[in-house]
Amino acid sequence: MLNDRKRKILQIIIEDYIETAEPVGSRTIARKHNLGLSPATIRNEMSDLELLGYLEQPHTSAGRVPSAQAYRLYVDSMVDSMKEEPGVLTENDMALINSWYKERIRNMDDIFKSTAKILSRMTQNVSLVLANKKSTARFKYLKFLPLSDTQAIMCIVTDDGAMDNGLIDIPAGMSSAELDYLSGKMSNLLEGRRLTEITGDLLQEVYSAVSEDEVMLASLKKAISNIAAKNSEQKVFLGGAKQLLNQPEFQDVSRVKNLLGILEEEKVVKDILNAGDGSGLKVTIGSENKFTGIKDCSMVQATYRLNGQIVGTMAVLGPTRMEYRKVIAVMNYLHKYLETILKDPK
Incomplete structure (x- = not known):
């Protein structure tokens, strides 16, 4: 002791x-x-x-x-003290974060992209944000845009403002009015459901209530299934990779190249962020990191939730000589801010 x-x-x-x-x-x-x-x-x-x-x-x-041992003692003591007296950002810092989101949010992707950018700007380190899009995207409505006598483009809009599309087959000679009627009826029956909940059986039940064309039904099932799969993928957003060049520890070009190479591999970044246990704030220092390429770095990582579900993970990656108190205070503030805007991204 x-x-x-x-x-x-x-x-x-x-x-x-x-x-x-x-x-x-x-x-x-x-x-x-x-x-x-x-x-x-x-x-x-x-x-x-x-x-x-x-x-x-x-x-x-x-x-x-x-040493890494010293940073561990320092961080553990700091985290314990911040439970009693959470780190508070300056009014200027909070105003910057608030205005940053208000100026840039148009859909769910903008929320995650903005989080990565402002997190790196505030901490002067690399930021990583992993979004579990399937936790939030809900069907809002769809539209059919005629492409030819036998094909149309199906556009699906979700409640976060995002839009996806797919090519479908339609009965020969089907009019625009009939397509609009069909899209309106299906939109009313599917509105509010998560994209991953729109299974083939549900789609058949909904579609059969307004049409009997089996070719179009099969095409719709495939297109919606592809869109749902796309929207259920985890997505990575990075910010501030250039910040590494401002750190004395990364003046060695080969060291920077190695780290940037890791950050360019989306699967590796996902593995790094998924390695946490999802239990809140976690700080790993030096060799505590399981991945070889970041064993001389520190990472502060936190999960954020919506209605009890993990919506994503955000992290700051930088030298072990990281300004931990500022990083943790920023992440705590962003965590609370995200809880608010994820409930109503508009």
Whole structure:
């Protein structure tokens, strides 16, 4: 166990290093912080912290930097304290987030895309957002647009403002008025259902109430099934990949290329975000990350829900020298904000 003095010195070193990205020395601590301790005393405490595995000495520098073990202690202590006193963003930060969403949201994809962008902008790190679209998309209405005597384009609009389409076969000579009548009747019967709930049996029951053409029915089943499958896929949104270049830790071009290569692989990003247990906020530091390419990074990850269902996951990926307090405060605020706008994306 660390005594109070060692804890205080370790906290100072971590926070100074997060701010400056420069190794921290005993003279710097004595000069900047009123601890009532001499540089020699601080240096002895730092030596003990190094022996205990909390500090490391980079190259021949006289200063020290925090280890992954130190960041873990720091983050765990911070998370516990934030349960009592949650981190609060400035009014300017909250106003920026609010205006960012209001200016950009037109449909559900815009919500997730905006979340990725504002999260990276606020934290100065890479953001990753995984959307479970199937949790929210509900059928609103459909329209048929005649393409030829035997084919039409079916357009389906969902309650989040998104639109999908598919090509269907229609009875030869079917008029636009008949197509409009059919689309109106089907829309009334299907409105409010999740796309994944519109099964072949349900579609046959609804369709049979207004038409008896088996060729068109089979074509409708296939088209709607394809659209439902497309809308049930998880979708990844990234933000701030260029932010990596601003971090001293990523001045090594090969290191940046490796990380950017991982971020370009959508399946890998999905695996990374799905590796969490969905139980709320989670911080993984350095080698705690299961994926080789990010073992020298930290990731703060959180799931967000709507009506008890996981709608998606958002995460911030960056160097272990991450401004954890700011990142966690931003994610907590976004979590509450998303709960509101996901209920009514309009």
